[in-house]
Amino acid sequence: MMAGRGKWISLAVLALLIGLLPLVFPSGYYFRVGALIFVNALSVIGLVILIGYAGQISLGHAGFAGIGAYACALAPEHLGLHPLLSLVLGAGISAAMAALIGKPILRLKGYYLAVATLGFGILVSMILTNERALTGGPDGMNVADPGLRSLLRDMGWRLSGGEFWYGISGLVLLVGAWLALNLFDSPSGRAMRALHGSEVAAATVGVDVARQKLRAFVISAVYASVAGSLLALQNGYITPDVAGFLHSVEMVTMAVLGGVGSVLGATLGAAILTLLPQVLTVFAEYEQLVLGLVMVLVMIFLPQGLLPSIARRLKGRDA
Amino acid sequence: MSLLQVSGLGISFGGVKAVEDVSFAVAPGEIVSVIGPNGAGKTTLFNMISGIYLPGRGSVSLDGTDVTGVPPHRLAEMGLSRTFQNLQxxxxxxxxxxxxxxxxxxxxxxxxxxxxxxxxxxxxxxxxxxxxxxxxxxxxxxxxxxxxxxxxxxxxxxxxxxxxxxxLEPRILLLDEPAAGCNAVETEEIDHLIAELSASGIAILLVEHDMKLVMRISNHIVVLDHGEKIAEGEPSTVSRDPAVIAAYLGTQEEEQADADG
Structure with a gap:
């Protein structure tokens, strides 16, 4: 389905879109929107690995985004760490947390898993909201500039903040997509997809089901964490909303809308749901309503998501 | 020496004994078939041997190592592989x-x-x-x-x-009704395939309803009824065993009991 050649086509399409879209941007503001799309797409690709490959659900992935974001906000101030190293630290903490909570949680199936991850996400968001002394509470806190842009300026390359973060997020997204596509057609990816199809059969061919599920969960947590860090760095400001339940649901909706098994689809889903509130300002007020509606409509009419459904129609329903 | 040794294996589900005190052995290159009427416990037996169910009683050993209760993915590493009756x-x-x-x-x-x-x-x-x-x-x-x-x-x-x-390049292969739902040509192909595999030294444990296939290729047959082993031996012996015939065709007392029950 997506072996060998398909990987490079997907990556080329993504690279071209990232590279060429700025040519049609009507204003500098759209660099900001683009960067936001890329960051969202990154966390959604993580969910593609968890939901699409391994068939597990998480309704608390914003918790990991929160960990990544606040690592970049807190570590430079309290540990004197460079913001980029803080991103790595956040990813490490997220991975460790995912491994710790994933071990017992991933024994659960279906609804139980959804509820358990939901609980985790709420826990993180509550801590971020309530630890005012550290996090500034619901008002959020400032995030130090990583100083990379001024470094580039010293080298004679002047970029606006929007342009700079558009480029960085785009690059990270490409790397994230490359890793996810590599994983798809690798022994681990096959094992994940196999247990998605039949846990019993996967086990009888030697797949350690619990271990592979945990692997998918940890990897997807790192994606969400890095996305959260990038969001914090590019906004220079962060609030506990990043870890909120709504953000978790938003991620899953983006994945489901675009096509939960497809890396390109994830990007498309992220793009649509990120653009919507920019185009329709009323959307912001009714976001929860719209997300729910999108989810219901996709489930009824396009259960495989937008991109796989379109691809299937183009191929003319292969036998 | 036997590759797979099943001793006194048994399991109960909610007080009902699904399999009780079943023992047999499979040697490398040997084809052993487990037969019996529907609900005799054949698939349950397979699920215990392949680590999907934890046996309530008895033991399974693979090449002399006790593997009772070892999870399926570990058994796969030890060279045990299987197929499923309801496709997986x-x-x-x-x-x-x-x-x-x-x-x-x-x-x-x-x-x-x-x-x-x-x-x-x-x-x-x-x-x-x-x-x-x-x-x-x-x-x-x-x-x-x-x-x-x-x-x-x-x-x-x-x-x-x-x-x-x-x-998996298994040393022992468990086939759960490989010919079910296959036509005569396909059944023959599976027949040849199984013979080839056993000739290459793989031990085969087979559950199959196609009696012609079973009688033709098996070296040894184990007959289950109501979860218990009622007979075992070479195909020619088993097919003449009165207990086996009774289990498949039913006896008069049993029919009477069914009518009363």
Missing amino acids: IFQEMTVLDNVLAGYHLSERGSVWADLLSLPGMRRRAARARAGAHQLLKRVRLDDKADQIAGNLSYGALKRLEIARALA
């Missing part, structure tokens, strides 16, 4: 990927190699791919390698499951 195919994956999943143990490596597509991983995957194509050829599915498995016919899926189980 990875429906959304391609036919080739299904067989490649069977190569998991020989192609797996570090997760970093997988994420970064390192040369070592690609080498292992290429080796697995070559082997998978060979196996698909062997079960005549090589022309369907890139199709989504869910689109294949029932008989083709049965063969695909066998190919996947063979990808």
Whole structure:
């Protein structure tokens, strides 16, 4: 389905879109929107690995985004760490947390898993909201500039903040997509997809089901964490909303809308749901309503998501 | 020496004894069939041997090592592989990927190699791919390698499951009704395949309803009824055993009891 050649086509399409879209941007503001799309797409690709490959659900992935974001906000101030190293630290903490909570949680199936991850996400968001002394509470806190842009300026390359973060997020997204596509057609990816199809059969061919599920969960947590860090760095400001339940649901909706098994689809889903509130300002007020509606409509009419459904129609329903 | 040794194996579900005190052995290259009426406990027995159910009583040993209660993925590492009566195919994956999943143990490596597509991983995957194509050829599915498995016919899926189980290069293979739902030609193919496998030294444990197939290829037959072993021996002996005939055709007392019950 997506072996060998398909990987490079997907990556080329993504690279071209990232590279060429700025040519049609009507204003500098759209660099900001683009960067936001890329960051969202990154966390959604993580969910593609968890939901699409391994068939597990998480309704608390914003918790990991929160960990990544606040690592970049807190570590430079309290540990004197460079913001980029803080991103790595956040990813490490997220991975460790995912491994710790994933071990017992991933024994659960279906609804139980959804509820358990939901609980985790709420826990993180509550801590971020309530630890005012550290996090500034619901008002959020400032995030130090990583100083990379001024470094580039010293080298004679002047970029606006929007342009700079558009480029960085785009690059990270490409790397994230490359890793996810590599994983798809690798022994681990096959094992994940196999247990998605039949846990019993996967086990009888030697797949350690619990271990592979945990692997998918940890990897997807790192994606969400890095996305959260990038969001914090590019906004220079962060609030506990990043870890909120709504953000978790938003991620899953983006994945489901675009096509939960497809890396390109994830990007498309992220793009649509990120653009919507920019185009329709009323959307912001009714976001929860719209997300729910999108989810219901996709489930009824396009259960495989937008991109796989379109691809299937183009191929003319292969036998 | 026997490769698989089952001793006094038993399990109960909610007080009902599904399998009780079953013992037998399978040697390398031997074909042992487990037969019995529907509900006799054949698949339950398979599920205990392959680690899917934890046996309530008794033990299973593989090559002299006690493997009672060892999880399926560990048994796979020890050379035990199986197919399923109700197909357990990875429906959304391609036919080739299904067989490649069977190569998991020989192609797996570090997760970093997988994420970064390192040369070592690609080498292992290429080796697995070559082997998978060979196996698909062997079960005549090589022309369907890139199709989504869910689109294949029932008989083709049965063969695909066998190919996947063979990808592990097992020492013992458990086949749960491999010929069920297959036509005469397909059944004959499976017959040949099983004979070939046993000739190559693989021990085969078979559950099958096609009596002609069972009588033709088995070296040894174990007969179950109501979860208990009622007979065992060579095909010719078993087929004349009064207890076996009674179990399959029913006796007058039993019919009477059924009528009363």
